[in-house]
Amino acid sequence: MAITPQKQDYSQWYLDVAKEADLFEYAPVTGCITFLPKSVTLWQKIRETMQKKLDLLGVQNMMLPLLIPMSYFEKEKDHIEWFAPELAVVTHGWGKQLDEPYAIRPTSELLFCQFFKNRLTSYRDLPLLYNQWANIIRWEKRTRPFLRTTEFHWQEGHTLHESHDEANAFALSILHDVYIATIRDLMAIDGIVGRKSESEKFAGADTTYTFEPMMGNGWALQICTSHLLGQGFMRGFDVTFQNREGWLENPYYTSWGLSTRSIGGIISSHGDDRWIIIPPRMSEYGAVILPIYGKENTDRVNAYVREIASIVTGSQTEIPVRGEYFRAYVGDETKTLIDFRNIRLGEKIAEWEISGYPQRIECGERDIEQRTCVVASRITGEKKIVPLDELQSTLALMAEAGQKALLEKSRVRLRENTVPCKSLEDIGEAVNDGKFALYEWDKNPAFEQEIKDRFKATTRCIPFEGQFTDMLLTPEKSDTVMVVVARNF
């Protein structure tokens, strides 16, 4: 399949490259995809990394029902307005019409609120810190694999706190210590951190915090949000606790989510005209091993690559993963895959480069004598002959260099394509060029409507201090803020 060049049609490039890398298939359900093993592995790595961080914050996992009684949606006005058009509604069960229809969860605030009601008596019960890994359905009109699908997967955290300040601090801790740490260190993606404008914040939230990376085309991706919901939902569901002064009070609520949309961020941030790149820390395989066959050396070469696979993983066991030619070695720390197909080396290399795995090992007859192999990085382009006793350390160093290079590329892209703007015309020029525009905004919502109508752009966030310090100068007027304007990926 030919991959459409990015310059020609970025959206088509995105679809082509994700399909070619075997990340998804379209499913026979409107707007849904089948997540193939490679994208499931990416999600699993994100999940494991975040789970460790959540454990350290004392967050506990729950599993709430998939279905929500429709009547619950009446309890929070903003919430129903936001979600009503997107709901998938179950009307039949037991082969007959149900007395009350259920919605498939578009998010779980409503069920968590109901749950909290029974768990809370006194300030001594607080904080309550919960999370769940779940699937979500939002019936979207326009869908794009990973970025916007009718069904997606995410984690959603829901916590209650005694005070506004504690809740706010926790929402920020999730943003920084869990989300940004994972996005930067694991996914190798940089972005701008801040809060959403009034019109862009979550339905029912006091404040929505966000981290907005720049994708390959200079558009912004909302990769995670952390909401200080405050007391609104709590009032709707009449959730109260006895505070330290003995009065009944509504607790302060936070919710926060990061979804499989992030896989789309990885594709776009690290991909180029030819292929995607999986960040080394997210790669299922520490290396893919490609034996080079001559005329009659097949058995010797095969024995040698098996030895290499054992060195890389520490495992002696060969596992059939798919069909006749692909075999894996699974170690405690890393896996490797051997491609035993007897096809031209160039063809093999080309295929594995498209697949996006960051490192490969090639070896043939000549290497056996020398006890060496060739190790190549898809990211840095480095390729060298390595003695077997240096193989493990070389792979580890190469992986870290690759991981660093990807993050640096993302950082530089963001840095070089973020520009201060003084007028609407400046903003239009910036977003048309695939850039983030920084603008001093008087907080008038009419501005947001205008940039949407004229440039198909939105306000992405009001950045926290300390970023782009040379550009993000203190606003000149006291009633204005700096805002990032960009197109939505």
Added chain:
Amino acid sequence: MAITPQKQDYSQWYLDVAKEADLFEYAPVTGCITFLPKSVTLWQKIRETMQKKLDLLGVQNMMLPLLIPMSYFEKEKDHIEWFAPELAVVTHGWGKQLDEPYAIRPTSELLFCQFFKNRLTSYRDLPLLYNQWANIIRWEKRTRPFLRTTEFHWQEGHTLHESHDEANAFALSILHDVYIATIRDLMAIDGIVGRKSESEKFAGADTTYTFEPMMGNGWALQICTSHLLGQGFMRGFDVTFQNREGWLENPYYTSWGLSTRSIGGIISSHGDDRWIIIPPRMSEYGAVILPIYGKENTDRVNAYVREIASIVTGSQTEIPVRGEYFRAYVGDETKTLIDFRNIRLGEKIAEWEISGYPQRIECGERDIEQRTCVVASRITGEKKIVPLDELQSTLALMAEAGQKALLEKSRVRLRENTVPCKSLEDIGEAVNDGKFALYEWDKNPAFEQEIKDRFKATTRCIPFEGQFTDMLLTPEKSDTVMVVVARNF
């Protein structure tokens, strides 16, 4: 809350004890429960253990859609008959009626078949080995927490093979190397392994393999099944491959699942009139630490229990997990929880015993001088004073002894309550006494209807050889089989 004695009403005991141990809450959705953190942790341990074993078999994870077009159910006749009454049907999306309704998956054979169709050309593409961790909805009339809930969680494996024998061997490998290994070694539950009768096997399967443990009341729990589906589904969906002889052929299909029902098995198998017991290998906490306060020593005791928590986990960081008094230490290998409430020690102990965590540490003023603490096992009843430098090894040994004791209890129960029967009257007596009946069966389905009508019992499995060798004698007639009859938990 008072826990109903097992002898009085086992079903009520089960509900009481699961509720009291904080494993679930009833959800505001018919037949659904909210899985509280403790049961989610149990499921997570099962998932991690099985995932490692699946990795070693080369099985890859997928995520297929939650929704299945209703028209797909027409393609496999047995399948639709089995599942039609249990389907939850989505009829509305985008705020309007959908052109085609969708069912929420009651299992995913239909979508996997459609998926396989596009993946398969030649025998060289086989085997295809996939699994997914997913939520399922089956609209059941009678539900019981964990055992039978409208929504439940499971893994479902779906594999294709070149030959009947290879598929059969794989279905058996899943049964033995993944399921039974996990159920015995992690959940500490023993059972009988075999295959289901014609009428009890899965809709559309050639053979269904099963492992049936005996619950605390002598009833059987179908905890996992592994199906050799053969070529039936493949024909319905027209999935073919070119075989080694060059002919088009349908591949051989296996599917297999283990669900959150297993949590019900843990409750029943290890619980008694007073409480549940969590097997040590499944426990979130290596130990729960209970400080004993005197009159004015609170700070000293608190400092000492913090030191103990650090020794147990290797972590110095205290994490608030819930409310004011509960703090966790999270190490790489294990976690521990400190209950800082200043209440009577007896009350504290009683509460933690009900919670089911297998080990606790108590320590007070006196221990500080001696540099000791008291370690107690909920399983073996062992309780002893341990110097701090022996604490880690003592906990590890105690955990293994407890794990072993639980499995042995399960093994002995099964052994002592499985009886050979010569007549229907014998069977009736056995199942009324809470026993498994072994019976030489002529495979006439009328027998299955009769034991259902008269004793509310079903055939559980036709056991493989090598179990109960003194009882499971070779059937006397050539056209009969030995069968296990029991009540369904």
